[in-house]
Amino acid sequence: MPHRLAAQERRRQAALLLALAVATVVSLAFSEYLTRTPLGVAAFWPANALLAAGLLTLTGSRGLSLSVVFVAFHLIIGLLVGDTLLRALLYVVIDTSEAVAIWAICQKLWRGAPRIRSLRSLILLPAVTTPVAAAASLLVAGILTLGYGEPFVRGVTDWFLRCGLGLAVALPATLVLIDAEHRRSFQRDWREQLLLMFAVAAVTLLCAHPASGAPPFLIFPVALAAAYRLGARGAAMACVIVAVITLPIAMSGASPRFNAVLGPVAQARTIQVFIAVLFYTSLAAGLALAQQDRLKRLLLRRELLTRAARSRALAATEAKTEFLATMSHEIRTPLNSVLGFAQLLATREDLPPEVRRQVNLIDSAGAALLTVVNDILDFSRVEAGLIELLPAPTSAAQLMRDTVAIMAPEARAKGLSLELEIIDPVDALHDLDADRLRQVLINLLNNAVKFTDEGRIDARLIVEQGVIEDRLKFEIIDTGVGIELDKQALLFQRFSQADSSMSRLHGGAGLGLAICRALVDVMGGKIGVDSVPGRGSCFWVELSAPIADAIEAPERPKVSTPGAARVLIVDDHPINLEIGEALLTLVGCEVEVAENGKQAVEKAMMGDYDVILMDIHMPQMDGLQATRAIKALPGVRGKAPIIAMSADALPRQVERCYAAGMVDHIAKPIQREVLYAKVERWLNHGKAGAEA
Known part of the structure; x- marks a missing residue:
């Protein structure tokens, strides 16, 4: 090349x-x-x-x-x-x-x-x-x-x-x-170029010929026309033609149009001035048009580049979506087992108090992990500031205690002392999104443990009573490495670390604090850090929250007809089948299981089910194909409500479930309250339809 x-x-x-x-x-x-x-x-x-x-x-x-x-x-x-x-x-x-x-x-x-x-x-x-x-x-x-x-x-x-x-x-x-740039501009057909140059020559000859009465200024319009159609090159060629024709005729004294009557000197001056004025007038017009054409081509090129960049961005977004979809499924599936069995253990009456406390901590930690997974999988929503809060009456003190209890084992494993101090003269419930606030506090505590090698960590909650809203201040204080003043502002930026060497030592992508800031901003609060290098850091969160009325915890939803409701659970993972069967059996459902879509269709053809819980990714026949096949069955067997119960939780994946004929969606890991509520809803819906 x-x-x-x-x-x-x-x-x-x-x-x-x-x-x-x-x-x-x-x-x-x-x-x-x-x-x-x-x-x-x-x-x-x-x-x-x-x-x-x-x-x-x-x-x-x-x-x-x-x-x-x-x-x-x-x-x-x-x-x-x-x-x-x-x-x-x-x-x-x-x-x-x-x-x-x-x-x-x-x-x-x-x-x-x-x-x-x-x-x-x-x-x-x-x-x-x-x-x-x-x-x-x-x-x-x-x-x-x-x-x-x-x-x-x-x-x-x-x-x-x-x-x-x-x-x-x-x-x-x-x-x-x-200039090649001018050659690329105003690319006209050769016939048009030839016609324009012929017109310039003809008008010039007409004006310069001694027998003609045409005034010389008629040359200007045709020269400008050449500049308009052909740009600067057209203006230059037109002026060359004018000079080649007018000079010999005028200098011979044959043309009275160029002051021949005043003598050869005046005639020479007139020709020179005329050519100079014509040249700069037409060339200036040609350059202005050429610059305009250049800008048009530049805009067109930028538009093409923008389209190409948009295509690449869409492709990258598609790849990101596919990656998130895969990661969503792979993370949610084992998390379903963790939370599912923790919830089953929590229902047992024979657990010692300490064991029950530990099981509840597992369940709380799993719920916090699920919140983090949901935020990461839907990071575009965080970037766009579209985080939705679900405020509910929450004890900030109890939330702080639970969060510290979750992180206490990690602190003890590093030989750190983790102390909790609560200053709460109000001792009331506040309207807070407990899951989002827990996510922020766990992230701050996790960073404190990560970057503290010896010493202690103090978690402090200070509640100050206000007229309309109370002021809540959460502080996480450590004796770790500390942060330089000029690097503290970088902490809350996405994908940034205060020190790249610390990042390599302790790991992390620098995303946690950025998400914390986004969550705190949505809550209407402030987050910041006070730090001294070598002496430690204090990360703090300030929120204003109104006092909420205490409400009784709702009883666990139960199905309308315990023992009479027949539920078919379809999943290729034995642990998921065990968890789903155990949770529904607790509330009196009669549960059957199928290991793939083909078995589900065969069972649906032979039995009448009130509700079918369907996984998506299965061998032999996936959940979408099985749903379509069951919906095609004649009679009431084809009308059984099918609820997706899958780790596919992205919006477009949920839409595919609805398009296949499913009526609802339960995202893994399964939350028993959600499971019970949706099963009860569709049982009551089917019962109301039958009575009608």
Whole structure:
């Protein structure tokens, strides 16, 4: 690939050298033979501009080759038109020096060829070339005055207009025609380009012809039309055509439209001013249109890039969703066993008080873990600030005690002392989301244990009574490593750590405190840290919460007809079947089980079930296929309500369950209150339907 690009660039440079060499020879002949005034000075001299453009754009020895062509043909043509050898050599030296000087200045200012792509660059280039032309004019006029006795003022004026006009017009026009950016802009059909250039030539010939009465200003509209359709390149080509046609006709004295009646000097001045005004008017319009076209293409490109980035983002989101769906299933399945058996143990009456306390701690810790899993799996909701709170009458003191009890074993395992202090003169229930607040406190306590190697951890709750709401302040104080002041603000940012080395030592992705801040913000509170490096940290949470009325704990929901309700549980995991069967048997249900969707369909065909609890991922036939097959059964057997009981808990997964014909969804790990409530709901729903 690099070799092919290099070969392509060499071909481009060779073609550019050939084009500039031919243009230089033609321009020398054109200027000397067709635009010379009676004073012997050409009215238009673009050869110097072509040489300067070649030196700026050609690489290697190609610039030297163009210089040789310029010098040789300049000398030959000068001798052919009647200049003496000494005069011809003088002109060659002056013109070559002028082109080299412009090349040197452009190299210093632009480090190469200036790009004529804006009105500013169009104005800046003549500001550089005009002083060079003035210096060359003064030099050649002074030599001609001293050596040949020619008038100095007229010589300076003629040579300045000759060189200045050529550089001011031909150099930007050549750079525009060479620039690949302008070639890419305004790509029109070749027939349209040819038609526009023909129109420019025809109108110019009409205005310049001696027999025509058309005024020269009619050239402006057609030149502007070329600039409008073809951009800056169209303006440059149109001006070249105008100069090629008007100069020979006008300088011959045949056209009265360019002040021929006032003499050759006035006619030369008129032609020069006309070409300069036409060139800069049309080229300015072309550059403005080209810049507008460039902006359109840039916007289009950015739109395409934005679409591509959006496609990649959607693909990444899809991959993230698939990953979260898999992780949801894999995490919830074992968690179902932990919470399920903990709930079953909690129902036993023969447990010693200490064992019952430990079982309750397992259940509380599992509930906290489930809350964390739900937050991580739905992290986009956290980022969007769409966390929903479920406030209920809660004892902040008891919540603090339970949280400390959950973390106490980890603290003891590290040899740390974990002390609890509660200052609660109110001793009342407050309207709080216990699960969310527990998640925040567990995270803070977990960090305190993680980053404390020796010493103690103090958990403190301070309740200050208010008029409308009480002020609750939770503090977690440790004697750990502490945090530098300039790094404390990083703690609550997503995926950040105060110290990367500490992150490697203690682990963690830096997400926990960010979620804590999001949760506390939703609660309307504040979270912060006070820390001294080497002495420890104090993380605190401040909340305002109204006092809530005490309510009696609702009795465990029971099914309407214990013993009469027949429930079919379908799951390929034996532990899940055992948990579900045990929980429903406790409330008097008659439970049967099936290990896959195929068995579920066979059992549904042979027995009448009041409710069917269906897993999703199973061998032979999954839950969605089994649901469709059962719903297709004739009679009442096809009308049994089917409730999804699965670790697939993402919204789109739940929607698939409803689309297959299921009536409800229970997410694993199973919470017995949720299980009982939903079974009772659909039993009562079926009973009401039968009575109707």
